[in-house]
Every structure is written in structure tokens, then in C-alpha cells.
Amino acid sequence: MYKYHCLNPISEAGLARFTDDYVPASDMKGADAVLVRSASMHDLEFDGSLKAVARAGAGVNNIPLERCAEQGIVVFNTPGANANGVKELVIAGMLLASRDILGGINWVQENEEDGNIAKDAEKAKKAFAGCEIDGKKLGVIGLGAIGVLVANAATHLGMEVYGYDPYVSVDSAWRLSRNIHHAKTADEIYKECDYITIHVPALDDTKGMINKDSISLMKDGVVILNYARDVLVNSEDMVDALVSGKVKKYVTDFPTPEIAGVKNAIVIPHLGASTEESEDNCAVMAVKQVKDFLENGNIINSVNFPNCDMGVRDKARITILHKNVPNMIGQFTALLAKENINIADMTNKSKGSYAYTMIDVDNGGDAAVADELQAIPNVLRVRVIS
């Protein structure tokens, strides 16, 4: 029996895929797996039973990745599963920033009792007029799952699109429309574009990337969209730029006290991934990955350990999460040889400071061997799945 706990509501479309040997737990105590969306896990303690954390979504800045790795807890996310939901809201954001649609709707609500509203609207409407996005330049920073969809969609809306991503993956590059201009630096985007949208993870080198220096390079009246994370934008600098009019509109999916009431900030309550489709996609992918890991030891879409897939298990499988240091495999195989255990198949992969070894054995995978392997220095967690 496996136990899982949901720290946020997770779509039933995913949870329904847990078979009878999985039971939901009302808290994390004793859980083998945790499913989470945006709840912060930084202040939580993890007990020894926790083996997997699945983020039903993309961003993992709410999870202590390194602490999890040190405790032998594999953290997964669901790349691309909510990208279309975000893309559609980015397009909506560009349109909301281009004409004062929100102001116009508010005007109608404020004048709902006006018997002459149809005639008065014709007079009032000039206050809410704006521009079209067709023919404007859009800069997309970060060409991952979301950035590529936004860039491609914007070309179909007649925009001239510039893309910047120094680490773009081969898969993303294949998906990107050939009509996108390849910007070699972020400055090129800042200088050229009328609309700038950021789709990068919150990392040390991306935090505060939109600040007074980058804004000073931008065109007067630029529109900035941030559906990635609040910390990517220096809020004090953004407020100054909105007040001065340097930035015409700032569209963000992340309400903070600093930005919530500021004029010309269009602040959305983190709705990018809140669609039926995205929630289902993320939950299905997260549950599938957790099950495959718990039942077969396979790691697919982890953010703190290497991906490693030996398919469906048909004999005892020993899995070892360990540090990426010399002579680990030598020690594992020597120990198995000493116990006269025959290795049928084996894989080892590494990612940064961490590594994973999976060993299918013909005989003898038991708790005693697991204990001996666990005692090897730099081993984080051993499981024998049989």
C-alpha cells in the first residue's frame, strides 16, 4: 500500500489514476508521495517515508529542491502540461493592455441604471480607446514550453516577434516558428520591442531581471507582461516606471502588496494555469510519474535527480539515490558480488551533484542488502522494489 497526500487540491482526473493500492492521507505523516501546486514547502519537515514530491505544474520555487535531494526525495514537475493555459492568458493580457477594456467594462457597470446608456456610451468610449497588437513588436524572454507557444501565437496575430533564450532546448527550437527573430541578447529585446513578456524560471540569475536598468533601455510606453514569477521584476522600479509613464502597462499574474493597487498595473490572481484542461493535464502527468517512480523506480521529469527509465520492472529492482562522486558504482557492484547476487540489468545517470543507479537483480534483492548499500557513504536512499 502506498500513501499520498495533496498539499493543494489536485484534479480528480489525475487522482482517479491512483489504483487500489494507493490511499490518500490527510497529512504528510507517513506519506510516500506528496502532490502540490503552489503551496510553499520551504518550512515543512519531511519524514523518512516521503520518497517523491510531484509539482502539478511547472515552477518549483516553492519546493526546497536541494534539501529534498539530500533526504533522498525525488521532486518532479509536469513540463508543458499547463503551457497552453498560460499562453491564452498572455494573449488576453496583451489585449487588456492595448485598450482600456477593463475601464470600459467598469464604466458600463457604474452606469447600469442610466436609461440613456447606449447614447452616453458613444460619448464615453473615447476614454477607453487604444491600439491594435497587429504589426507591433513582441519580445519573448524564455523560449520554453510557454514562451514558444506565446511567440508562435503572436505571429498569427500579426505581431513581429523577437525571442531570447540562451539555453533553449532542442525540442523548443524545433517547435519555434521560423518567423521568430533570434535575439542574441536580452538588451536587443529591451531596445526593440513594444511588448515584452517573460517566461523564465525564478532563479538566482533571473530574479530582478526587470529593473530600472533594463527598463531604461526600453521604448517609452512599453508594455511588460509577467506570468512567470513576481520576483523576476523589481517592484519598486516597476512602480516608478508606471508612475512616470515609461511603462504604459504592467500585466502580472502575481498580486503583491506593492503592485496590487498601482495605476496601470493589470494584476491577475495567478490564473495562468487555472483552467480545467491545464489542471487535468498537470494532475494526470504528476500521478503517472509518481506511480512509475514508486512501482518501477523510473524517474521521468525530475528537477533534482537525473531522469532514468528502465521500463516496467519484471524482477527485483534495487534503486539507489546517491551523490555524484567517484567509485559509487564500484562499491555497489562489489557489494552485490560479495553477496553472490547476479546483476541482470543496470543504469546509472547523474545530474549536477546527484546521481541515480537502478539495478535489476536475478536473485537476492532483500532488506539486508538494502541496509548494506544504505551504509555506503554518499548514498542518500536505497529501495528494493519487488
Ligand SMILES: NC(=O)C1=CN([C@@H]2O[C@H](COP(=O)(O)OP(=O)(O)OC[C@H]3O[C@@H](n4cnc5c(N)ncnc54)[C@H](O)[C@@H]3O)[C@@H](O)[C@H]2O)C=CC1
Ligand atoms: N502563471 C502561471 O500560472 C504559470 C507560471 N509559470 C512560470 O513560468 C515559468 C516558465 O514556464 P515553462 O515555459 O513551462 O518552463 P520551461 O522550463 O519550459 O521554460 C523556461 C525557459 O526559460 C529559459 N531560461 C532560463 N533562464 C533564462 C534566462 N536567464 N534568459 C532567458 N531564458 C532563460 C530556459 O532555457 C527555458 O527554455 C515557470 O518556471 C513558472 O515560474 C509556469 C506555468 C504556469
Ligand SMILES: O=C(O)C(=O)COP(=O)(O)O
Ligand atoms: O505551474 C506553475 O508554475 C504555476 O505557476 C501554476 O501554479 P498553480 O498550479 O496554478 O498554483
